[in-house]
Amino acid sequence: xxxxxxxxxxxxxKGLGLASGGLIIASGTxxxxxxxxxxxxxxxxxxxVQLNSDGNLILVASRSEMxxxxxxxxxxxxxxxxxxDWDRVSISQAVGDVKYGDQNTDGSKSVRLLFExxxxxGAATKAVLIAAAAKKWEVPASELRAExxxxxxxxxxxxxxxxxxxxxxxxDVPKDVQLKDPKDFKYIGKYLPSKDVVTLSNGSAVxxxxxxxxxxxxxxxxxCPVAFGTVKSYDKTAALKIKGVIDVVEIxxxxxxxxxxxxxxxxxxxTWAAFKGKEALKVQWDxxxxxxxxxxxxxxxxxxxVHKKGKVAKTVGDVEDAFKKASKTIESTYQLPHxxxxxxxxxxxxxxxxGTTCEVWxxxxxxxxxxxxxxxxxxxxxxxxxxxxxxxxxxxxxxxKPDYIVEAAAVSKAINAPVQVVWTREDDIQHGxxxxxxxxxxxxxxxxxxxxxxxxxxxxxxxxxxxxxxGTVDPAPFESASATNVPFEIPNMQVETGEAPAHVRIGWLxxxxxxxxxxAINVFADELANEAGIDPLEFRLNLIGSDRIExxxxxxxxxxxxxxxxxxxxxxxxxxxxxxPEGHAMGLAVHYSFLSYVASVVEVSVINxxxxxxxxxxxxxxxxxxxxxxxxxxMEGAAIFGMSLAFYxxxxxxxxAIEQTNFGDYQMLRMPQAPKIHVEIVENNEKPTxxxxxxxxxxxxxxxxxxxxxxxxxxxxxxxxxxxxx
Amino acid sequence: xxxLKINGEIHTIDVDPDMPLLWAIRDIIGFTGTKFGCxxxxxxxxxxxxxxxxxxxxxxxxxxVGENELITVEGETENLQLLQKxxxxxxxxxxxxxxxxxxxxxxxxxxxNSNPSEEDINNAMVRNICRCGTYPRxxxxxxxxxxxxxxx
Ligand code: FES
Ligand code: FES
Numbered sequence: 001x002x003x004x005x006x007x008x009x010x011x012x013x014k015g016l017g018l019a020s021g022g023l024i025i026a027s028g029t030x031x032x033x034x035x036x037x038x039x040x041x042x043x044x045x046x047x048x049v050q051l052n053s054d055g056n057l058i059l060v061a062s063r064s065e066m067x068x069x070x071x072x073x074x075x076x077x078x079x080x081x082x083x084x085d086w087d088r089v090s091i092s093q094a095v096g097d098v099k100y101g102d103q104n105t106d107g108s109k110s111v112r113l114l115f116e117x118x119x120x121x122g123a124a125t126k127a128v129l130i131a132a133a134a135k136k137w138e139v140p141a142s143e144l145r146a147e148x149x150x151x152x153x154x155x156x157x158x159x160x161x162x163x164x165x166x167x168x169x170x171x172d173v174p175k176d177v178q179l180k181d182p183k184d185f186k187y188i189g190k191y192l193p194s195k196d197v198v199t200l201s202n203g204s205a206v207x208x209x210x211x212x213x214x215x216x217x218x219x220x221x222x223x224c225p226v227a228f229g230t231v232k233s234y235d236k237t238a239a240l241k242i243k244g245v246i247d248v249v250e251i252x253x254x255x256x257x258x259x260x261x262x263x264x265x266x267x268x269x270x271t272w273a274a275f276k277g278k279e280a281l282k283v284q285w286d287x288x289x290x291x292x293x294x295x296x297x298x299x300x301x302x303x304x305x306v307h308k309k310g311k312v313a314k315t316v317g318d319v320e321d322a323f324k325k326a327s328k329t330i331e332s333t334y335q336l337p338h339x340x341x342x343x344x345x346x347x348x349x350x351x352x353x354x355g356t357t358c359e360v361w362x363x364x365x366x367x368x369x370x371x372x373x374x375x376x377x378x379x380x381x382x383x384x385x386x387x388x389x390x391x392x393x394x395x396x397x398x399x400x401k402p403d404y405i406v407e408a409a410a411v412s413k414a415i416n417a418p419v420q421v422v423w424t425r426e427d428d429i430q431h432g433x434x435x436x437x438x439x440x441x442x443x444x445x446x447x448x449x450x451x452x453x454x455x456x457x458x459x460x461x462x463x464x465x466x467x468x469x470x471g472t473v474d475p476a477p478f479e480s481a482s483a484t485n486v487p488f489e490i491p492n493m494q495v496e497t498g499e500a501p502a503h504v505r506i507g508w509l510x511x512x513x514x515x516x517x518x519x520a521i522n523v524f525a526d527e528l529a530n531e532a533g534i535d536p537l538e539f540r541l542n543l544i545g546s547d548r549i550e551x552x553x554x555x556x557x558x559x560x561x562x563x564x565x566x567x568x569x570x571x572x573x574x575x576x577x578x579x580x581p582e583g584h585a586m587g588l589a590v591h592y593s594f595l596s597y598v599a600s601v602v603e604v605s606v607i608n609x610x611x612x613x614x615x616x617x618x619x620x621x622x623x624x625x626x627x628x629x630x631x632x633x634x635m636e637g638a639a640i641f642g643m644s645l646a647f648y649x650x651x652x653x654x655x656x657a658i659e660q661t662n663f664g665d666y667q668m669l670r671m672p673q674a675p676k677i678h679v680e681i682v683e684n685n686e687k688p689t690x691x692x693x694x695x696x697x698x699x700x701x702x703x704x705x706x707x708x709x710x711x712x713x714x715x716x717x718x719x720x721x722x723x724x725x726x
Numbered sequence: 727x728x729x730l731k732i733n734g735e736i737h738t739i740d741v742d743p744d745m746p747l748l749w750a751i752r753d754i755i756g757f758t759g760t761k762f763g764c765x766x767x768x769x770x771x772x773x774x775x776x777x778x779x780x781x782x783x784x785x786x787x788x789x790x791v792g793e794n795e796l797i798t799v800e801g802e803t804e805n806l807q808l809l810q811k812x813x814x815x816x817x818x819x820x821x822x823x824x825x826x827x828x829x830x831x832x833x834x835x836x837x838x839n840s841n842p843s844e845e846d847i848n849n850a851m852v853r854n855i856c857r858c859g860t861y862p863r864x865x866x867x868x869x870x871x872x873x874x875x876x877x878x
Contacts, residue, residue: 067821200822203759203799210758393823640859663768
């Protein structure tokens with residue numbers, strides 16, 4: 001590498017100022033600062049690739065990094081097809097712009113949707129570099145190949161990618177390209193470490209909260225405790241007395257899906273003064289229509305709604321008739337509370353509005369939507385709004401909703417200066433977009449052999465659609481899908497939905513509707529197995545039944561053989577059926593979501609009425625495993641996320657206000673409770689499917705099933721903390 | 727005026743003596759590696775070393791720091807750098823936001839205990855939340871550092 005000075009990490013940090021304009025490359029554990037020589041030539045064959053004449057390769061990540069490893073996964077696909085040296089790659093984060101295609105980092109679909117495209121980009125870049133070498137050496141391109149950042153001829157003569165830049169710039173980039181044979185993948189399918197592991201371990205990665213702009217102010221916003229309540233009046237005297245507080249401004253409420261909730265902002269020279277000012281601020285609220293929302297009462301209403309006939313979402317055969325003829329019927333009701341995302345980094349954003357232009361630096365999963373919302377708010381063209389995406393300290397769906405960024409735009413506009421709006425943890429817990437709250441009723445009929453002849457699933461839960469169309473009381477089609485697509489070979493099945501008006505903002509949270517549905521379906525199947533006196537594993541495999549492909553509305557077909565396979569593997573890995581110590585037992589769950597197949601077997605112990613999870617064996621089939629390091633990490637994280645919600649997750653509302661405040665009363669799993677997590681990734685060459693979310697829905701039901709096995713008690717409501725088990 | 731000794735350098739700042747150390751470090755002095763997670767002492771994201779021990783900087787007014795030496799994740803101290811290497815080795819971070827705090831707590835653990843048992847690790851690390859769920863890897867990385875240390 002030319003013009004590179006190896007520097008210690010410490011002087012690197014100090015030298016950041018010097019390095020601006022230079023190129024920063026994190027390579028393994030060493031950081032290099034490359035001084036930009038005057039003669040560097042850049043080659044940009046497309047939006048995602050910049051190859052410099054010194055050989056440094058900058059690949060663009062268009063999706064947001066929130067811990068799912070997407071920056072590494074996507075760029076490694078380009079590098080692989082390009083035959084680039086991964087150590088020469090650095091990653092540049094795209095701003096929000098439609099020219100990058102869809103950037104919505106949500107729904108476990110970045111790799112799924114971009115895999116082929118990234119491959120083509122890499123292959124086209126490789127092709128043009130080979131063409132450049134062919135031109136230079138005056139030989140046919142067919143005699144040349146690329147390997148590890150070089151183009152090589154049949155005799156082994158080599159030329160570096162960087163040395164081909166000048167010629168490559170004069171050539172056309174081919175449209176039709178040959179992709180690699182998957183068996184030749186070098187980075188894809190391996191345990192490739194994250195490119196960001198160094199900066200994420202030394203404090204130098206810039207999250208939204210770490211962004212600093214000259215003359216930037218800090219703001220905290222007091223919002224109405226009840227969703228969609230409004231400011232009547234406020235008294236700013238006490239707030240303005242706090243040292244560091246500069247200004248107090250009112251923020252409008254915008255009643256749109258990602259509009260700010262409105263409130264009063266305290267602007268200060270530091271975050272703490274803004275927080276103190278917010279506490280000191282006195283606001284009179286008009287609480288609005290939701291001020292009677294009581295989540296306990298509401299659960300009774302939802303439960304009543306599933307204990308009567310609902311709207312039919314799917315019907316096969318005749319369930320009523322099946323129940324009449326069954327030798328046994330059982331029924332169960334499950335109740336699951338609201339949850340909130342609580343990403344480790346609270347919502348925050350830096351925005352600088354200058355006249356009709358605006359620059360945003362924010363941890364956002366949705367940079368394009370942010371651009372649209374901010375430009376709409378400022379009544380300016382999208383071209384005047386630049387959205388820079390920082391690292392996200394977790395997202396889980398919260399940071400798909402740019403309400404907090406529009407707030408910062410409102411404050412910046414009002415004070416005519418750059419500002420960072422910072423939510424307190426209390427704001428995050430109390431003013432979120434909540435995961436739905438659900439009542440579900442299940443009824444099943446068994447024949448004399450213990451075969452299931454009828455299956456009724458009724459659910460009522462406030463819909464995400466209510467955030468987009470206030471007043472919605474029925475689930476959107478995608479909120480029925482994970483109940484209607486249950487792949488059980490049962491002759492009579494019916495899915496019904498009950499009404500559920502929303503009284504808080506309902507949003508999507510990691511795994512979304514699969515959490516309640518995965519819970520009820522997996523627990524009820526276990527109850528049926530118990531009723532039939534058949535081992536839950538055998539019973540479940542029989543329920544799924546024959547190997548078949550279920551038609552879907554997209555090109556990914558639902559394959560029951562793959563579903564059974566993950567279940568069998570998880571059971572095998574956990575040694576299902578082996579003798580366990582006194583008080584220990586295993587439980588299982590299997591679920592298909594985000595087009596991936598996941599099963600988990602958990603081993604718990606319940607001793608003195610305290611539950612401990614010892615082992616979780618998870619198996620995922622997500623098609624071609626693009627980065628096994630990331631996939632394993634996501635499955636581990638999903639297990640912990642699933643345990644947090646099973647153990648502690650519960651948001652309640654009284655008089656319209658959320659009762660929980662911070663991690664003291666909205667608890668998270670901590671290290672002493674974390675089990676050993678064993679992950680198997682099924683090897684296949686199917687198209688890649690979702691990874692970030694599908695590991696979550698199986699965890700809570702598998703734990704509940706294991707507890708039943710250990711104790712004989714079936715817990716049908718979560719969290720387990722309410723049952724004094726944790 | 728308050729004097730703070732952070733990562734070997736003295737910083738003199740003019741702030742309300744009640745200002746928590748966290749905000750003095752982040753907003754006044756400008757080291758942003760130390761994170762805000764809850765502001766109430768629940769999560770450990772704001773952990774810094776004070777005389778080698780891990781403290782939640784969101785709970786500590788600047789006036790109470792006195793002459794004590796502070797080290798943040800950007801600082802240098804043997805166990806911290808060793809742990810950072812193991813963090814890389816085991817690909818610990820997911821989003822990474824909690825990791826400064828995790829590393830500081832782990833550093834304090836190794837400062838006081840060169841051969842921690844699983845229980846010692848749990849007891850120390852219970853102060854830090856990782857919403858992404860990197861606990862299994864954190865534990866592996868700490869054990870890896872312990873091995874490296876004991877190998878000399
Ligand atoms: S921010 Fe200090 S403990 Fe959470
Ligand atoms: S890595 Fe994201 S919170 Fe720990």
